[in-house]
Amino acid sequence: MSGELLFLLAILVTVAIVAAIVRARKKRRGITRKDWDRFYLDPEQSIADQREQLNAGSESGVLSSEEESRLELERLRKLITDRMKIAWETDISYHVWSLYKSHFWSTGPDFNNPFSHDGKWYELKILKSAKRNDLKIFDFELSGVRYRFVDNEDTQNIFNNIKLFNLCLYDDADRCLMEIPMKLRVDDFGKTYSISADSPKAFILGNWIKGFINVSLKHQNIRNQEIRAQKHQERLREIEELKDKFGIAD
Numbered sequence: 001m002s003g004e005l006l007f008l009l010a011i012l013v014t015v016a017i018v019a020a021i022v023r024a025r026k027k028r029r030g031i032t033r034k035d036w037d038r039f040y041l042d043p044e045q046s047i048a049d050q051r052e053q054l055n056a057g058s059e060s061g062v063l064s065s066e067e068e069s070r071l072e073l074e075r076l077r078k079l080i081t082d083r084m085k086i087a088w089e090t091d092i093s094y095h096v097w098s099l100y101k102s103h104f105w106s107t108g109p110d111f112n113n114p115f116s117h118d119g120k121w122y123e124l125k126i127l128k129s130a131k132r133n134d135l136k137i138f139d140f141e142l143s144g145v146r147y148r149f150v151d152n153e154d155t156q157n158i159f160n161n162i163k164l165f166n167l168c169l170y171d172d173a174d175r176c177l178m179e180i181p182m183k184l185r186v187d188d189f190g191k192t193y194s195i196s197a198d199s200p201k202a203f204i205l206g207n208w209i210k211g212f213i214n215v216s217l218k219h220q221n222i223r224n225q226e227i228r229a230q231k232h233q234e235r236l237r238e239i240e241e242l243k244d245k246f247g248i249a250d
Helices: 003-039 043-057 065-090 092-103 208-246
Strands: 124-132 135-142 145-151 162-171 176-187 190-195
Touching: 065 092, 092 124, 092 162, 092 176, 092 190, 092 208, 135 208, 145 208
Parallel strands: none
Antiparallel strands: 124 135, 135 145, 145 162, 162 176, 176 190
């Protein structure tokens, strides 16, 4: 066989190999894209599609109790993942804890209405505070809506300088709107509180989220204004002291 024929044969073999590789890669990309699209399907629709496919393949056309329970658990897990994403994106755990720490955390059972900046309530009003079975309980109104905080920190023990506890928020129907897992670390520097990374343990969507975020941000803004005003007064006093010490006139 001449050299030219060998060269031509080598080219044909190479082309065939490249074509096979391209087809294989396209096939793999198609599967990946399909799986990716399925991942982003609406959880309810995805489960409904699976139920229809299973029903079609079933002899009786009715899913078994085992398949129904599997699909229901899968549906719930996907919906909960969506709920957790909303909680993380809105940072609602931080806003609820921040509001609790600022207005309730150090409040005694017989001390009502702890914050009244110049007589203003800033949309928050403590109705009742109590301690039962080492649970700190606060009934309050936020923007005219009634809620309850329950803090079980005092029921938990410290282990290796760490205490784990939960802060729960209930509505006026006694539903747990949110359960925030907290961690308390005790060391030479004192006590440090932090929200667990897997927060929240329970979370019910509703208009209450917007209300808590708005009031939390408003209180934070008020506190920042107070801090700036305090620093301003401190600077004015320092200016006067320096002028007196060095005989500097205006």
